[in-house]
Amino acid sequence: MKHRTRINFSVEQRADIWDRWQRGESMRSIGRLFERESSSIYALLQPSGGICPPPRIRSRFALSLSEREEISRGVASQQSMRCIARRLERPPSTISREIHRNGGSAGYRAAAADQATWARAHRPKRCKLARDRSLAKVVAAKLKRQWSPQQIAGWLKKQQPDREQARVSHETIYRSLYIQARGVLKKELQACLRTQRAIRRSKHASLKGQGLGTITHAVSIKDRPASVEDRAVPGHWEGDLIAGTHNSYIATLVERQTRYVMLVKIKQKNAETVAAALTKHAQQLPTELYQSLTWDRGTEMANHRDFTLATDIAVYFCDPRSPWQRGSNENTNRLLRQYLPKGIDLSRYTQAQLNAVARQLNERPRKTLAYATPAERFQACVAATR
Secondary structure (H helix, E strand, O other): OOOOOOOOOOHHHHHHHHHHHHOOOOHHHHHHHOOOOHHHHHHHHHHHOOOOOOOOOOOOOOOOHHHHHHHHHHHHOOOOHHHHHHHHOOOHHHHHHHHHHOOHHHHOOHHHHHHHHHHHOOOOOOOHHHHOHHHHHHHHHHHHOOOOHHHHHHHHHHHOOOOHHHOOOHHHHHHHHHOHHHOOOOHHHHHHOOOOOOOOOOOOOOOOOOOOOOOOOOOEHHHOOHHHHOOOOOOEEEEEEEEEOOOEEEEEEEEOOOOOEEEEEEOOOOHHHHHHHHHHHHOOOOHHHOOEEEEOOOHHHOOHHHHHHHHOOEEEEOOOOOHHHHHHHHHHHHHHOOOOOOOOOHHHOOHHHHHHHHHHHHOOOEHHHOOEOHHHHHHHHHHHHO
16 A cells, blocks of 8 residues: 655645635645645644644844854955954854854854754743733632633633733633643633634634525514614513524524623424423513514424414514524523534423523623623613612
8 A cells, every 4th residue: 555655745735725714715625735644734734723823033133144144254355353243243242152152163164053042932922911920829719610712701801901011911811722832821721712723713714604484474584673783772682592412492582782691491393382381481581672573494393473473573584594683692502502502402492491591691701792691781781770
């Protein structure tokens, strides 16, 4: 059996791979361009956690190759270091260190000295979390509570508005998680992130949704009042079902203004069961805080008119293949996968357990709420109705 030779990507090829990865292309599609398996691309991306290493640049104060060639000519003609320094307009001490570090007067060569200096200069600066272990402990504790790096960064900024040294960016947290060579955050903390990826994926990568069924007598989202669209008033919700194994389902409801989440246990996906479960759950809220519900085209809401008749809650339906029209709900479903991962039987969760999961999510600060929590915003709305 003939073995394929190990591929060594050129500088240009590496740059092209990183560029394509950051644009959101998959490892499989990138590998096809080089006639290699996706594992070859993974081997290039994995050491830096899928995060493109910043390009190395020379300091403007460092000696250039042309200056080193001038030093080499001066050394060969036995000129003094002060004479060479005067011609290059450099301090004599700079010339002296350069020669002694790179073979002395007898062995100094410009090209070898330039290459050796470039190699010695590869000393990456320690990141902020590596320098401040107490801050790293705070970040680790929040990650264990399933806070996202962006939520942690926003919360720190809100807690310490005047102390920049006590804050850290979400990008630094991601890099500390995915680039294990930094030795800051343990690899096990990656399991606390919403997406269980081995390396970081580009923000431009996405999966296209699939269209669902047809609903009769559906009121289009285009007929939804403007006050619902601009989130001007609370009480307007977005809903969907998330699925588990063995035909298990949970209804997820998100209030558009406050991003408050409620979870409803669903025994079966049929329209009668879903309408009954949502009707029962709707009775737990003041009518002022449950005025409309926006759903996708799933046939589980075929009995939407029965639901509206029982609750006086208007139901609007998104356009086919348009999940972004329920953006708050789609985003929340991704967040919920931290607590309710794919591939588990959702029927084993009681309503009380689902309430506990929703409470955890509602107590996490959200960037879109200026890092307030959905619970805080929703409780303010409840108090206003009394």
